[in-house]
Amino acid sequence: MVSTTSFKTAKSEEIFSAAQKLMPGGVSSPVRAFKSVGGQPIVFDHVKGAYIWDVDGNQYIDYVGTWGPAICGHAHPTVIKALHEALEQGTSFGAPCALENVLAEMVIDAVPSIDIVRFVNSGTEACMSVLRLMRAFTGRDKIIKFEGCYHGHADMFLVKAGSGVATLGLPDSPGVPKSATNNTLTAPYNDLETVKKLFAENPDQIAGVILEPVVGNSGFVTPEAGFLEGLREITREHGALLIFDEVMTGFRISYGGAQEKFGVTPDLTTLGKVIGGGLPVGAYGGRADIMSMVAPAGPMYQAGTLSGNPLAMTAGIKTLELLRKPGTYEQLDRITKKLSDGLLKVAKEAGHEVTGGSISAMFGMFFTGQEVHNYNDAKSSDMKKFARFHRGMLERGIYLAPSQFEAGFTSLAHTDEDIDKTLAAAKEVLSAI
Ligand SMILES: *Cc1c(COP(=O)(O)O)cnc(C)c1O
Numbered sequence: 001m002v003s004t005t006s007f008k009t010a011k012s013e014e015i016f017s018a019a020q021k022l023m024p025g026g027v028s029s030p031v032r033a034f035k036s037v038g039g040q041p042i043v044f045d046h047v048k049g050a051y052i053w054d055v056d057g058n059q060y061i062d063y064v065g066t067w068g069p070a071i072c073g074h075a076h077p078t079v080i081k082a083l084h085e086a087l088e089q090g091t092s093f094g095a096p097c098a099l100e101n102v103l104a105e106m107v108i109d110a111v112p113s114i115d116i117v118r119f120v121n122s123g124t125e126a127c128m129s130v131l132r133l134m135r136a137f138t139g140r141d142k143i144i145k146f147e148g149c150y151h152g153h154a155d156m157f158l159v160k161a162g163s164g165v166a167t168l169g170l171p172d173s174p175g176v177p178k179s180a181t182n183n184t185l186t187a188p189y190n191d192l193e194t195v196k197k198l199f200a201e202n203p204d205q206i207a208g209v210i211l212e213p214v215v216g217n218s219g220f221v222t223p224e225a226g227f228l229e230g231l232r233e234i235t236r237e238h239g240a241l242l243i244f245d246e247v248m249t250g251f252r253i254s255y256g257g258a259q260e261k262f263g264v265t266p267d268l269t270t271l272g273k274v275i276g277g278g279l280p281v282g283a284y285g286g287r288a289d290i291m292s293m294v295a296p297a298g299p300m301y302q303a304g305t306l307s308g309n310p311l312a313m314t315a316g317i318k319t320l321e322l323l324r325k326p327g328t329y330e331q332l333d334r335i336t337k338k339l340s341d342g343l344l345k346v347a348k349e350a351g352h353e354v355t356g357g358s359i360s361a362m363f364g365m366f367f368t369g370q371e372v373h374n375y376n377d378a379k380s381s382d383m384k385k386f387a388r389f390h391r392g393m394l395e396r397g398i399y400l401a402p403s404q405f406e407a408g409f410t411s412l413a414h415t416d417e418d419i420d421k422t423l424a425a426a427k428e429v430l431s432a433i
Helices: 010-022 077-088 098-110 123-138 163-167 192-201 227-237 257-262 310-323 328-349 383-395 416-432
Strands: 044-048 051-054 059-062 116-120 142-146 184-187 206-211 241-245 268-271 282-286 355-359 362-366
Touching: 059 416, 077 310, 098 116, 098 282, 098 310, 116 123, 123 142, 123 206, 123 241, 123 268, 123 282, 184 192, 192 206, 192 227, 206 227, 227 241, 241 257, 257 268, 310 328, 328 355, 328 362, 328 416, 383 416
Parallel strands: 142 184, 142 206, 206 241, 241 268
Antiparallel strands: 044 051, 051 059, 116 282, 268 282, 355 362
């Protein structure tokens, strides 16, 4: 039996109430507020390996991993030790630093599409910059994105943008002028026909297509056979660029990202999350002829005071060193599949209609009887049931992403015992809801 009697939240509640008077909604990023699952968020105290401890002393097995970066487990001793040493050298240079070369080489070696890379501070920044680059290189203004894909919170991308926005029920955001999004065309994910139609209707006007090669921001949604290949062909035919936003999938789906896993090479790629190893790093990179447009090599302006920061580079380098050891992705795949298969099994045994799956260290489960190939399908999931599932798991020491529209993440620190405990808790919760 998994006990819920020791679950206490008094301190979390006190801190979160105070936070609500100090910050919008009490948080620094919306999904943390638990709006879509109800109840109060827990306030974290510290993290280690596969675990979180909250301010009331509850311990959880964590399947959020700070939204992706903690793929080696939280506060990995190798990363922490290297950070201590780097700290002694200073926190920010604002000048060239040899560590940038090290991480750049690792990224270029790993990711098939990347010949040259620019570091920035977040995934949002990487996506905004890549959009400017697409337009600069092609001399065209329009872009195609997919419903339910999230590419950060820049104006041009806040159209049908998935999880965070979906959770709040805001299809768009106030404050985004029409002029910022009227060059953003959208298509349902996995729908090549609509993409072809958009290209036909907008001849020589589309700079490129950007997508999550495996979606994590409408829940976990995989590309159907031929979808990525089809986009590669269509964009090439029309002189447009193909951009994989691998902020979530980079170094998670495999060491070389989804592009390596699926064997489709885009022109440009954005990265974030894992490459910062828990510190703020984003990156964009790709073909040398395109990247040579970026200032100061070329005319497309993009800059950053803290970009290439030595601490962030250090955490990224150490994280990738841990990940490139033999067997890591086999381990991630095995443990995640065990979890995902187990969850689907206990849910079905308890009489629920569910669908889901996993690739490497990314998984998801929807409470719906239909297959999920896009955001519209994902919305058929029973959100109220997900909310009860989430709460029940939280009370039993299992921390899942507080939204049905988020993918789950595992790490190298998750053990078979952690998975067994999680499945035991899920069995209890799923028979009770
Ligand atoms: C998280 C995410 C972003 C935004 O990254 P931030 O670091 O949160 O700005 C962009 N694209 C994808 C696919 C993401 O998952």
